[in-house]
Amino acid sequence: MIQCRDIQFQYRVGTPMMSFPDVECPERSQLLLLGQSGSGKTTLLHLLCGMLQPTAGEISIQGQNLVTMTERERDAFRGRHFGIVFQKSHFVQSLTVLENLAIPAFLLGEAFDPQEAQALLDRLGIGHKAHDRPRDLSTGEQQRAGIARALIHKPDIVLADEPTSALDDQSTQAVVALLEEQAQTLGATLVIVTHDQRLKDRYERRIELTDTVTNSLVS
Amino acid sequence: MSWIYIAWRNLGLKKLQTALSLILLAFGVGLVSLLMLTEKQLSDTFDRNIQDIDLVLGAKGSPLQLILANVYHVDAPTGNIRLADAEKVIRHPYIDEGIPLAYGDNYRGFRIVGSTAAYTDHYGVAWKSGRGIESAFEVVVGARVAESTGLKLGDEFFSSHGLQDETDVHTDKTFTVVGTLESSGTVLDQLLLCNIETIWGVHEKPGEVIATEDREITAVLLKKRNPLAVLTIPNTIRETNMQVALPAIEINRLTQNFGIGMRTLHSIAFLIMLISFASIFISVYDNLLARKYELALMRTMGGSRGGLFLLLILEGGLLSAGGSLLGIVLSRIGIFTLAQLIEDKFRYDWSSMGLLPSEWLLVGMAIFVGLVASAIPGRSAMKLDTSRTLTEAL
Numbered sequence: 001m002i003q004c005r006d007i008q009f010q011y012r013v014g015t016p017m018m019s020f021p022d023v024e025c026p027e028r029s030q031l032l033l034l035g036q037s038g039s040g041k042t043t044l045l046h047l048l049c050g051m052l053q054p055t056a057g058e059i060s061i062q063g064q065n066l067v068t069m070t071e072r073e074r075d076a077f078r079g080r081h082f083g084i085v086f087q088k089s090h091f092v093q094s095l096t097v098l099e100n101l102a103i104p105a106f107l108l109g110e111a112f113d114p115q116e117a118q119a120l121l122d123r124l125g126i127g128h129k130a131h132d133r134p135r136d137l138s139t140g141e142q143q144r145a146g147i148a149r150a151l152i153h154k155p156d157i158v159l160a161d162e163p164t165s166a167l168d169d170q171s172t173q174a175v176v177a178l179l180e181e182q183a184q185t186l187g188a189t190l191v192i193v194t195h196d197q198r199l200k201d202r203y204e205r206r207i208e209l210t211d212t213v214t215n216s217l218v219s
Numbered sequence: 220m221s222w223i224y225i226a227w228r229n230l231g232l233k234k235l236q237t238a239l240s241l242i243l244l245a246f247g248v249g250l251v252s253l254l255m256l257t258e259k260q261l262s263d264t265f266d267r268n269i270q271d272i273d274l275v276l277g278a279k280g281s282p283l284q285l286i287l288a289n290v291y292h293v294d295a296p297t298g299n300i301r302l303a304d305a306e307k308v309i310r311h312p313y314i315d316e317g318i319p320l321a322y323g324d325n326y327r328g329f330r331i332v333g334s335t336a337a338y339t340d341h342y343g344v345a346w347k348s349g350r351g352i353e354s355a356f357e358v359v360v361g362a363r364v365a366e367s368t369g370l371k372l373g374d375e376f377f378s379s380h381g382l383q384d385e386t387d388v389h390t391d392k393t394f395t396v397v398g399t400l401e402s403s404g405t406v407l408d409q410l411l412l413c414n415i416e417t418i419w420g421v422h423e424k425p426g427e428v429i430a431t432e433d434r435e436i437t438a439v440l441l442k443k444r445n446p447l448a449v450l451t452i453p454n455t456i457r458e459t460n461m462q463v464a465l466p467a468i469e470i471n472r473l474t475q476n477f478g479i480g481m482r483t484l485h486s487i488a489f490l491i492m493l494i495s496f497a498s499i500f501i502s503v504y505d506n507l508l509a510r511k512y513e514l515a516l517m518r519t520m521g522g523s524r525g526g527l528f529l530l531l532i533l534e535g536g537l538l539s540a541g542g543s544l545l546g547i548v549l550s551r552i553g554i555f556t557l558a559q560l561i562e563d564k565f566r567y568d569w570s571s572m573g574l575l576p577s578e579w580l581l582v583g584m585a586i587f588v589g590l591v592a593s594a595i596p597g598r599s600a601m602k603l604d605t606s607r608t609l610t611e612a613l
Contacts (some may be wrong), residue, residue, distance in 0.1 A: 046606040051519065072523055079521015090512045094228035099220065106220035107521040148518075185316070 001027050002048065002157065007057035009043060017055070019045050021207055023176035027156070030180065030190040032202070034211030037195060044209065045161055045193045048146055049082045050074035057079065079108050083155035083188070085179070087162035089146030097121070097145050098130040104153040120148050124178070139166070141176065150181055157189045158182075164196050172198055222526065226533035229506060236505065237538065238540035239496045244542025247492030248430070248585055249549030252578050254484055256554045259575060265291075265470050268406050270342065274452065274463045276300070276308055276317070277438035289320055289438040290466050292330055292406050295382060296322070296463075299435040304459050311455065313376020313448035314441055321418040321436040324378040327385060328396070329364045331411045333379050333418035333436075342405045348372050349398030352414050358394045359412045362402035370396050370411075377420060392421050448584060492585065499538045500592040503531055507596040514600055515608035524601040531597035532590055543582040547574070 004023040010016070018040050025031045035041040046052040047059060050066045057094045059066040064082055066074060098117055105112035121127045124144045129137055136147060143163070150158055160179055164172040176192070176199060183190040192199065200206070230237045268290050277285045280297030287294035302319075309317030318341060321333040332338075336351055339359070349372045352359060360370050370376065374396045380387040394413070402408050414438060441463070443449065452463050507514070514527050 020362060042610055043606075046609075049519070051609075063343070075518060075523050082519075084519050086516075090230075090516055092225065092516070093510070094232035095225065099228075102220040103517065104520045107517060112220065117235045171285050175583055 001062055005058045007054045010055045024188055028187055029043030032204055032206035033193040034206055041193045041209050045159055049078045075155040081156045083158045085147050085150045085160040085163055089142040097130050101149055101152045117152055124148050138187055154186055160192045162194050170183040222530050226530055226537055236502045240502050240538045241542045243498050245545035245549055247488055247495050248543045248546025250488035251581055252547055252550035253553045255575055255577050256378050267404055267555040269466045271442055272440045272466055273443040274441040275438055275496045276441055276461055276463050279460055279462045283469045285464045286466050286469040295485055299437055300461050302434040302436050303432055305439050312446040315444035316442045318440040319436050320438045324380055324381050324421055326376055326378050327368050328383055328412055329411055330382055333413050333415040342407050344403045344407050345401040347399045347401045353449040355416045355420050356394050357397040360396055361400050361410045363408040364411055365399050367510050372396055382580050391415045407415040408412040419507030420604045496592045499535055503535050504596040507600055511608050514603055515605045527600040528597040531593050531600050535589045535593020539586045
C-alpha cells in the first residue's frame, strides 16, 4: 500500500520547489508513473523509497510513515520492502551473479538460500549465468539479473525505473510482461516509472507527471 | 556473504593495484624488521660475549682490534705480550680475576685457544661429554666446532699454524679430544680449548724449552675489583708493549660507526612504507571512485552508511595486514640467507627467528596506518549521496 499526500520537494534552498500529485496504490496492484524527462519522475521514485526526504507532505508505505523515520531506519525499511529495478543494471562487479543475489539478504541480516536464487535465475532464463561475472552478461541478461536481484528478497513493492527505455517494441512487451508476472507471483505491488508512451495503455492505474515544478520559490 | 568477503573480492578485481600495494608494504615492513633483527642479534651476541669482562690486556695496537680478536675471535691479535708482564697486572689489587689467552693455531679454520678453566667457568658453559683439561695437548671442543668438523671424544688431530690457513700442519704434535661443550651462543662455541702449555709446546722445537721469563701469551681478559682499575691500570703498563682496552666502549664505538648506515637504511625503509601507505590510500580511493554506483546500490538494498565505511576500511585493513605479514616473512627469508652467509665468515649463530616485541609493534602500526589511510575514502563513502549517484550514473 502506497499513499503519498501533498508532497513537495526542493533539492537545495534557492532551487525550484517541486510539487507532486498524490499517489495511492493498493497492495498487489500495478501503477504506471508516466512523465517526460525532467518531469521529476526519478525524484518521485527516490522519494517513494526514502532515498530523498520530502520538504513537505506525507509518504506512507505499508502503513508506515517514511518521513518520520531516521535515515538508518529508512535504509533498512527500503531494503526490506522495496525491490528496485534500475534503467541500467549495475552490480557489485567483483562478485558473481549468484553472489550479487546474496547481497540483499546479507544487508538485511537474513539467511540466503542459493537454491532458491538459482531457481529464480532459471525462471528468468539466465540460470546458466549464475557463476559468471555480471560484466560477462549481455545487456538483456544483465537486465534480467537486475530483475532477479530486485525480487530475490520477496519485497512488497517492486519499483522499476525506465525498464524499457533502451528496448525495441518486442523486448519492451516481454520485459514488462516478465515484471508483471514476477510481481504477481510474489504478490507484490509493481510501480513502473517511465517516459515510454508504449506502456501507457497497458495500465489502468496511472499518474502522469506534468508541471511538477511550480514557480513559487521558498525563501 | 560478509563485508570482509566483498572487500576481499574487490581487491581481487584489481590484481595489479593490489599487488603493488602489497609489495611496497612488504618491502618496507620487511626491511625495518630485518634491521631490527640484525641489531638485536648483534647486540645480543656482543653482550653475551662481553659478560663482565671489564678490560682486555694485550699488545699495543688498535684497541678495537684487541677487543675483536680476544673477546669475539673475529680479528687477528695485535701481537704477543710477556707472561711475566701480564702476571703483574693480574696480581694488581684492583683486579679481581684475569683469564689468560694464548693462540696462534687452528684446526680446519677454528681457533685453538690456550687458557685456564676460568675461561669456561666465566661463560658458564655446560659440558656435553668428557671432562676438563688436565694436561697438555688435551682439547675441549666447542659446539659449533664439533658440529662442523665432526670431532668427538677420543679423536686425535694435528693443528695448523696460523689462524685460518690449513697448509702448515704441525704433524709432530697430536691433540686429543677429552671433552665437548654444549652450545651457549657465546664465542666458546667456535673454539677448541686447551691449556696454555699446549700452545707453547706446539711451537717449541724438539728438545728446546722456552725460558720462563721469555714465555709469551696473546692477551688477558680482566675483571676489575675496583672501578679505579680503568684509570690506574693504563698508567702501570705505560712502559711496556701492553695496552688495556674496554670492550663496552670499543663495541659502542663500533656500533655507532655502522649505526650511520643502519639509520640510513631505516630512513629508506620508512620512506618505502610511507609510499606504500600512499599506494593503499590511492588504491582504496580509486576503488571508491570506480564503484560509487555499487556503493549507492548497496544503500538501496538496505546497506547503511556505516556498512560502506566498514567495507572500505576492510579493504585498507586487508592490504596493510597482508603487506605486513608478507614483510615479516620476507625479513625471515632475508635473515636466514644472511645467517648462511655470515656464519661462514664470522662464525656467529643467527638462528633465533622469533617475532620481536618491536616487530609486533611494527605490524600493529602498519595495520593501523593502513586503516587510517582507507578511513578517508571510507568517510567519502559514508557521505555518498545515494539519490544523486544513481541519477548521475545514467
